[in-house]
Amino acid sequence: MWVYEKKLQYPVKVSTCNPRLAKYLIEQYGGADGELSAALRYLNQRYTIPDKVVGLLNDIGTEEFAHLEMIATLIYKLTKDATPAQLEEAGLGAYYVNHDQALYYQNAAGSPWTATYIQAKGDPIADLYEDIAAEEKARATYQWIIDLSDDPFLNDSLKFLREREIVHSQRFHEAVEILKEERDRKKIF
Amino acid sequence: MPESYYQLMEKIQAVDFVLVDLTLYLDTHPDDLEAIKQFNQKAYESKQLKAEFENQFGPLLQYGLSYSNYPWNWKDAPWPWQV
Numbered sequence: 503m504w505v506y507e508k509k510l511q512y513p514v515k516v517s518t519c520n521p522r523l524a525k526y527l528i529e530q531y532g533g534a535d536g537e538l539s540a541a542l543r544y545l546n547q548r549y550t551i552p553d554k555v556v557g558l559l560n561d562i563g564t565e566e567f568a569h570l571e572m573i574a575t576l577i578y579k580l581t582k583d584a585t586p587a588q589l590e591e592a593g594l595g596a597y598y599v600n601h602d603q604a605l606y607y608q609n610a611a612g613s614p615w616t617a618t619y620i621q622a623k624g625d626p627i628a629d630l631y632e633d634i635a636a637e638e639k640a641r642a643t644y645q646w647i648i649d650l651s652d653d654p655f656l657n658d659s660l661k662f663l664r665e666r667e668i669v670h671s672q673r674f675h676e677a678v679e680i681l682k683e684e685r686d687r688k689k690i691f
Numbered sequence: 692m693p694e695s696y697y698q699l700m701e702k703i704q705a706v707d708f709v710l711v712d713l714t715l716y717l718d719t720h721p722d723d724l725e726a727i728k729q730f731n732q733k734a735y736e737s738k739q740l741k742a743e744f745e746n747q748f749g750p751l752l753q754y755g756l757s758y759s760n761y762p763w764n765w766k767d768a769p770w771p772w773q774v
């Protein structure tokens with residue numbers, strides 16, 4: 503089971519109401535390479551991955567939910583004081599009609615989240631390579647959002663999240679090596 | 692919230708970040724004794740800081756991992772996205 507802790511993983515601040523940036527940031531909320539996809543992918547793969555790397559998938563998957571909460575907090579803070587007119591001006595008119603100020607799992611272009619974004623192949627190497635690719639894509643997405651953002655507080659949080667993707671990718675690479683080593687040892691004996 | 696809320700929270704976030712990062716590291720480097728020592732030290736520091744925080748600002752953890760005052764204060768705002 504999980505236990506909720508009443509804190510964010512990292513302090514989250516924004517300079518000002520900015521629905522334009524929220525519209526881009528929602529890519530990391532309900533997009534293909536976003537935090538929801540990451541959390542659900544890893545926590546789902548862990549049931550059938552070899553014991554040696556279950557812990558890693560469990561722990562990275564759990565951290566992804568903390569990242570999802572940071573993204574939600576950023577979107578909430580960027581939009582909570584926006585008027586309908588400001589949302590419309592930022593390209594969120596259709597979003598407002600469907601959701602008011604509520605958060606919704608969709609990507610920046612408005613497509614709702616779908617399980618087709620994630621795979622569970624059952625082959626541990628295939629699954630871990632998907633995980634590595636997912637981390638690299640998430641890292642790149644954070645960079646592209648930072649490039650479009652002029653909010654130093656938002657960028658501080660996004661840089662933290664970008665660095666976490668690099669660490670996750672590194673750990674998944676190590677997991678691949680651990681499994682390859684184990685496989686080769688079995689072949690010898 | 693008072694300035695002390697943010698200061699204490701940030702201290703907790705800093706220590707807990709080290710714990711998250713060490714957890715992932717140890718998942719793939721389970722024999723690193725120095726890292727395990729650091730992990731246990733930080734786990735202790737985290738508990739101390741959280742006890743101090745909870746005395747002033749109420750429970751941090753759900754389902755009995757923190758104690759409650761009277762009346763029940765777990766459900767009280769602010770939630771993390773509200774501060």
Ligand SMILES: [Fe+2]
Nearest residue numbers: 540666667670
């Ligand atoms: Fe990640």
